[in-house]
Amino acid sequence: MKELTKAEEQMMHRFWEMGRTTVKAIVEQMPEPKPAINTVSTIVRSLADKKYVGFKQVGRGYEYFPIVEKAVYRKQFMSRMMSTYFQDSFKDLVSFFAKENKIKPEELDELIQEVKQDLKNENEQS
Template identity: 30%
Template sequence: MKITNLTPSEEDIMQALWSLNTAYLRDIMAELPEPKPHQNTVSTYLKILVEKEFLKTEKEGRIFKYEVIIPLEEFQNFKLKQFIKRYFKKNSIELVERLLDLKTISTEDLHQFFEVKTSVIPKRKKKKKKKTALREFVEELTEKKKKKKKK
């Protein structure tokens, strides 16, 4: 299954479907934000999403029931990888540094979600670089922990 890019309108429809998982056209229309596109337009986009293999259909009488094939998380991963490749030259550390600089995330957030176990072996001494928030975070994680005193 190959994930492809979606137009903004297709993404709006997929957002509605990801919240519903399976739905009929009337359910999708009810879930879309205002101003709602015409029903025929949504129907055309649904047909395109089926062709792009984001959805599958099941015919029930004269109407179709649409079911999501590609989960939201897979699409998010696809878009994030594209974003990093395009704007950060495939270097995710630059992305984390930027998030820290913008205060979108903090080192405490990173501590909360990651337990990093590494050993740092310096190859050679280099000129001291300006400490970035990410460098300080890595140094904090890799420094030896002090033993707690027993009472």
């Protein structure tokens, strides 16, 4: 899966929210100041080239739809982030958020219990 630019990623969020849509409808949903329709169209075509969205001709225009599901992209994005910034260490990731006060000790305890339960359930199913 090719990496997305920030603008492409923001556009994908619109597709995941809206589903099948047109460039015109996307622009209408965007906050002021609205970008030029040509700008949005260029980003959408780039997403189609990268196989993130598909399209179907409807009359003289096109209807676009997401091909890559949000969960699939999130998994790929997080894997890349883990590899790039945390040397594939979940411990380093959690430690980072704990040190940045983004996770409270009680939340960390809950997370540990959830992971233990998930591992227990996996072992019971095997």
